[in-house]
Amino acid sequence: MTKEKVPIDSVLPELKTALAASRSAVLVAAPGAGKTTRVPLAVLDETWLRGQKIILLEPRRLAARSSANFMARSLGESVGETVGYRVKQDTKVGPRTRLEVVTEGVLTRMLQSDPALEGIGLVIFDEFHERSLNADLGLALCLQAQALLREDLKLLVMSATIEAEPVAGLLGNAPIIRSEGRSFPVETVYRPKPAGAYLDEVVSNAVIDALRAHDGDVLVFLPGIGEIRSTEGRLRSKLAGTPWSDAKICTLYGGMSAEAQDRALAPLTDGSRKVVLSTSVAETSLTVEGVTVVIDSGLMRVSRFSPRTGMSRLETIAVSTASADQRRGRAGRLMAGTCYRLWSREEQDGLAARTVPEILEADxxxxxxxxxxxxxxxxxxxxxxxxxxxxxxxxxxxxxxxxxxxxxxxxxxxxxxxxxLGKHPRVAHMLIRAQAIGLGDLACELAPLLGERDIVRSSAGQAPNADVRVRLEALRGQGPYASAVDDFVRRRLSEETRRTRRELGESADRGEKPETPDDCGLLLAFAYPDRIGRKRDNGKYLLSGGRGAAFGPGQPLAHEEWIVAADVDDAGADSRIRLAAAVIFDRLAAVMPEELAAETHLYWDGESKSVRGRVRKKLGAILLEETPLHKPPADRVLRTLLEGIRTEGLDLLPWTKAARQLQERTVFARRHDETWPDLSDAALLASLESWLGGYAESMKSRGDLQRLNMKDLLENLLTWEQRRSLDADAPTHWTVPTGSRIPIDYSDIDAPAVAVRLQELFGLPETPRIAGGRVPLTLHLLSPAQRPVQVTRDLASFWSNAYFEVRKDLKGRYPKHYWPDNPLEAEATRRAKPPGK
The missing domain is CATH 1.10.10 (Arc Repressor Mutant, subunit A)
Structure with missing residues (x-):
């Protein structure tokens, strides 16, 4: 191991002690401290490890390979001996390997194949502050494995900028070890991007100024490959004819080959200057040899998932303060340096402290x-x-x-x-289903395109053809976009296609069966069953997932009846379709019958006051056909009928006066004794199934309901004793002194009332009572012409007080009628004259 001292060395004894005593630990070490390459080797021979392996987790393939190579060299070995690595598409391990540097997806596969991680004593999560989805998943799975299967498994989380306390708490209050980094002074220069200026122009100018003002190499941070390519072209043009025309321009991003990445990282030996155009891949873990100047665009590209639409989109956002500081530190790893920030000091104050964890925004x-x-x-x-x-x-x-x-x-x-298969579930599902119908080879070609940024770029502000088939042609070196595809991208995607074919056992020979125009659409439908689209009358599309979508102007696919959209944004009411393919519906239905559904839809038709039924054939949210339902299931008809009654109200039923009076009498009785059933409108509506359901079977309209006898239905809800008691406590009529039976109105349960001519009450001294004498009837006293003259619940008071004024009025209007001076001694009469005259 190298004897060069690094800052992390001073805390290694403390870290070893912590790991010996605890199952987990958190190491916070500033950039340049040496944690990535020093810590794993320092604990490799600890007694608690008992000869087991160490897994070092790196968030990026480039960092995994680079750190494995560095550690192997420090041991005087080649990669694959004591130190090896496993990353997607590349593995170098051997029988003697005890330290494996892996990317996060590889750890997930290791855990799934062996949840106990037998033979592994320590898992190290490096650069955990990046909070990738796979890192969070890997840590969660390791914690459960540690708790349930492997008490001796140790976990170490390392980072430069993470808040250590929450992580330590998650690890069971693990000890926290802190180390200072080793860095040289870095001057920060703010150069705000002028409004309306192109990023590649601003960056190129900054690079020229940096080469003029400083020695050493320049590292430029840009948000994505597109910006790297445009800046590279602009910069080459600007450097021509300058003293730095021989400067070597290198690009650095995750999709590059290992050899190309290594060239970007290696120092130049011919004395020329180097400019490295990089994404955030160079933000942590890597040291780009020779760099003394960093130019930071202040931008990064992230994938944002919208649960509302089920779609992801790439967004270019401002970096966080933590990321900006990490980038700035790249300039001071080897000597004093300078960082140009292409934003203002005021904008710096507005940056978020940290990048939002991927788990909170990802698919x-x-x-x-x-x-x-x-x-x-x-x-x-x-x-x-x-x-x-x-x-x-x-x-x-x-x-x-x-x-x-x-x-x-x-x-x-x-x-x-x-x-x-280790691919997104959509893509893996497509590959498996494609094999079953003889399209596995084409699916292997299509799969890399679905996980890639569009390989065909816009030109002159015009969006490229959205048809995925033109991209397949371009990858094959055919069609109008063949020359627009970057050679390296074509080679990389072609290699991924070959690797996928090997994984699936597919041949590159498509045989005698030629591709049909809708094969790509069929494959996309497997991957995106929620994005099958049918054209609407307005020229836009309704997707099977329920979302609206539309093509931009001039897109040939906009004339197709059926399409499948692979790439759609989720902005506005109708998403813009950026990548799609046409599909023939009949063929789609033949190979994906599980996506088709026949819904039996029963509903209450408020106009006809009846249950209606329709059969709807649908593909997700897309209605294909609707026909009348002739023999709907009886139970569903009944449920729909009852819901119709709830919607319309109880007046839909054939109420008679007797039925209403029985309901009101029972409600009145319940008011004074809660053992009575609740027959209020609200209660009856809520319990339709129990009291009406058995009688409404086979009915489906208001006309059918008219056959019901509402009085009998309600009486069935009363016991025999309650029926007898109801007649006594809440009678239907009251017999007045003349012998007339006057109906009692129970519509106001607080004041049951009778309307009776005043003359029929002569001789009655007190107000009659019901409910066992508890409730007086409300008397609506009427004139001989049946017009109301007085309302009272105290008849005795009326006779002694109000009667004499009422008598004057009635005697003047009805002079031929009998109006005695003393009504209590008079005989009640139905006629104009007193009895006997």
């Missing part, structure tokens, strides 16, 4: 499937630093169920096969 379908395969279909079963958002989990679950990867919370055999 969680891959994570949920991995959890289901692990045996934890509910994410809440695991411990997280930030729990996955419920809406995104729900969206992911719906997609995985639609793909046949989940049943409930468990992974299906198909889902396990999808997970084994």
């Amino acid at each position: 969680l379908a891959p994570l949920l499937l991995e959890l289901a395969v692990w045996g934890a279909g509910d994410p809440s079963e695991l411990d997280w630093l930030d729990a996955p958002p419920v809406p995104a989990i729900q969206q992911a679950r719906e997609l995985l169920v639609q793909l046949g990867a989940l049943k409930g919370e468990s992974a299906t055999p198909h889902g396990k096969r999808i997970a084994e």
Whole structure:
């Protein structure tokens, strides 16, 4: 091991002690401290490791390869001996390897194949502050493995900028070790980008100024490959004819070959200057030899997932303060340096402290499937630093169920096969389904395009043809866009196609069967069953997932009846379709019958006052055909009829006066004794199934309901004793002194009333009472012409007070009628004259 001292060396004894005494630890070490390459080797021979392996997790393939090579060289060995690495598409390990540097997806596969991680004594999570989705998943799975299967498994989380306390708490109050870094002074220069200026122009000017003012090489941070390419072209033009025309321009991003990345990192030996145009891949873990100047665009590109639409989109956002500081530190790793920030001091103050963890904004379908395969279909079963958002989990679950990867919370055999392929569930599902219909080879070609930024770029502000087929042609070196595809991108995607073919056992020979125009659309439908679109009358599309979508102007696919959209933004009411293919519906229906559904739709038709039924054939949210339902299921007809009654109200039923009076009498009785059933309108509507359902079977309209006898139905809700008691306590009529039976009105349960001519009450001294004498009747006293003259609940008071004024009035209007001076001694009469005259 190299004898060169690095800052991390001073805390290695403390770290070793902590790991010997605890199952977990957190190491916070500033950039340049040497944690990535020093810590794993320092603990490799600790007694508690007992000869087991160490897994060092790196968030990026480039950092994994670079750090493995550095550690191997420090031991005087080649990679694959004591130190090896496993990354996607590249593995170098041997039988003597005890330290494996892996990327996060590789750790997930290791855990799924061996949850106990037998033979591994320590898992180190490096640069954990980046909070990638796979890092959070890997840590959650390791914590559960540690708790349930491997008490001796140790975990170490390392970072330069993370808040250590929450992580230590997640690890069971693990000890925190801190180390200072080794860096040289870095001067910060703010150069705000002029309004309206192109980024490649601003960056190129800054590079020229940096080469003029400083020695050493220049590292430029840009948000993505597109900006790297445009800046590279602009910079080459500007350097021509300058003293730095021989400067070597290198690019550095995750999709490059290992050899190209190594060339960008290696120092030049011919004395010329180097300019490295990089994405955030160079932000941490790497040292780009010779760099003394950093030019930071202040931008980064992230994928944002919208649970509302089920779609992801790439967004260019401002870096966080933590990322900006990491980038700035690249200039001071080897000597004093300078950092040009292409924003203002005021903008610096407005930056977010940290980048939002990916788990809070990403498409969680891959994570949920991995959890289901692990045996934890509910994410809440695991411990997280930030729990996955419920809406995104729900969206992911719906997609995985639609793909046949989940049943409930468990992974299906198909889902396990999808997970084994290590690709997004949409793409893996497409590959598996494509093989079954003889399109596996074409699917292997298409798959890399679905995980890639568009290989065909816009020109002169005009969006490229959205048809995915032109991109396949371009990858094959054919068609109008062949020359627009970067040679390296073509080679890389072609290699990925070959590797996928090997994984699936597919041949590159398409045989005698030629491709049909809708083959790509069919394959996209497997991957995106929620984005099958049918053209609407307005020229836009309704997607099977329920979202609206539209092509931009001049797109040939806009004339197709059926399409499948692979790339759509989720802005506005109608998403813009950026990548799609046409598909023939009949062929789609033949190979994806599971996506077609026949819905029996019963509903209450308010106009005809009847239950109507329709059969709707649908593909997701897309209505294909609707026909009348002739023999609907009786139970559903009844449910719909009862819902219709609830919608319309009880007046839809054939009420008679007797039925209403029985209802009101019972409601009145319940007012004074809660043992009576509740027959109020609200209660009857709420309990239609119990009292009406058995009598309304085979009925489906208001006309049918007229056959019901409402009085009998309500009486059936009373016991025999209640019926007898009801006649006594809440009688239907009251007999007045003349012998007339006057109906009692119970519509106001607080004041049951009778309307009776005043003359029929002569001789009655007190107000009659019901409910066992508890409730006086309200008397509406009428004139001989049946007009109301007085309302009272105290008849005795009326006779002694109000009667004499009423008598004067009535005697003047009805002089031929009998109006005695003393009504209590008079005989009640129905006639104009007193009895006997």
